[in-house]
Amino acid sequence: MGVCRLIDFHHVTKRYQGQDKSALEDLSLRIHDGDFCVLLGESGAGKSTLLRLLYCAEKPTYGRIVFMNQDISTILHHEIPKVRRNIGVVFQDFKLISNKTALENVGLVLWVQGEAPSSIYEKSLSMLNQVGLQSKAHVTCGYLSGGEQQRVAIARALVSSPRLLLCDEPTGNLDAKQASEIVDLLISANLKGATVILATHDLYLTGVHRKKTINLSKGKLVETTIMDL
Numbered sequence: 001m002g003v004c005r006l007i008d009f010h011h012v013t014k015r016y017q018g019q020d021k022s023a024l025e026d027l028s029l030r031i032h033d034g035d036f037c038v039l040l041g042e043s044g045a046g047k048s049t050l051l052r053l054l055y056c057a058e059k060p061t062y063g064r065i066v067f068m069n070q071d072i073s074t075i076l077h078h079e080i081p082k083v084r085r086n087i088g089v090v091f092q093d094f095k096l097i098s099n100k101t102a103l104e105n106v107g108l109v110l111w112v113q114g115e116a117p118s119s120i121y122e123k124s125l126s127m128l129n130q131v132g133l134q135s136k137a138h139v140t141c142g143y144l145s146g147g148e149q150q151r152v153a154i155a156r157a158l159v160s161s162p163r164l165l166l167c168d169e170p171t172g173n174l175d176a177k178q179a180s181e182i183v184d185l186l187i188s189a190n191l192k193g194a195t196v197i198l199a200t201h202d203l204y205l206t207g208v209h210r211k212k213t214i215n216l217s218k219g220k221l222v223e224t225t226i227m228d229l
């Protein structure tokens with residue numbers, strides 16, 4: 001069985017309104033199913049923009065983006081939720097609902113997707129178990145440490161078994177120990193089959209379990225390296 005392409009960028013340029021410089025310029029790249037991809041580049045290089053284009057928070061100014069054989073560069077608003085069901089996203093600042101419990105934060109995703117309450121409880125608890133937080137399931141997120149909150153966010157991102165996990169500087173607010181725990185969880189998600197894109201400016205993170213590195217600078221692709229494990 002050959003490797004399956006999951007994402008294709010064809011000459012993608014993104015220019016935000018009112019800006020004369022492109023956030024991304026003429027970017028072409030391919031990501032395969034099962035890749036663990038580190039998106040590297042200095043602040044302002046265009047990493048977050050690339051991720052935002054993938055989860056349809058932005059549209060490219062020029063070029064074409066294909067995700068799971070669907071052209072998402074011209075996607076209509078009402079088609080976006082269907083695409084996003086295949087994508088989990090983790091942010092630097094967690095973006096949890098701080099007055100809800102860990103379990104509620106994770107379960108909300110499934111509730112929105114119309115799952116039955118008993119299955120929501122079971123799946124969310126099992127997911128929290130996988131990130132080592134079963135004992136904190138009923139703790140309000142605002143009372144959890146940064147590392148714990150990020151683990152809840154990862155559980156939330158993974159609970160609907162997405163094909164693609166996008167992580168935008170997920171360790172940016174964490175100390176070294178917490179950061180390495182988070183990276184371990186991303187690796188484990190990848191080993192279970194999710195394609196992972198990890199955006200970071202932290203060179204330390206790029207050595208871990210790397211399969212593919214996409215190096216951006218000032219919106220342009222500098223190099224792509226592939227490392228066999």
Ligand SMILES: Nc1ncnc2c1ncn2[C@@H]1O[C@H](COP(=O)(O)OP(=O)(O)O)[C@@H](O)[C@H]1O
Nearest residue numbers: 016019023041042043044045046047048049050
């Ligand atoms: N919403 C926006 N409006 C205008 N310019 C933006 C917006 N978001 C990002 N930019 C600009 O686009 C460039 C790339 O930003 P970004 O994708 O956030 O880079 P990174 O995540 O690598 O730091 C930067 O020059 C930034 O200032």
Ligand SMILES: [Mg+2]
Nearest residue numbers: 047048049168
């Ligand atoms: Mg960014």
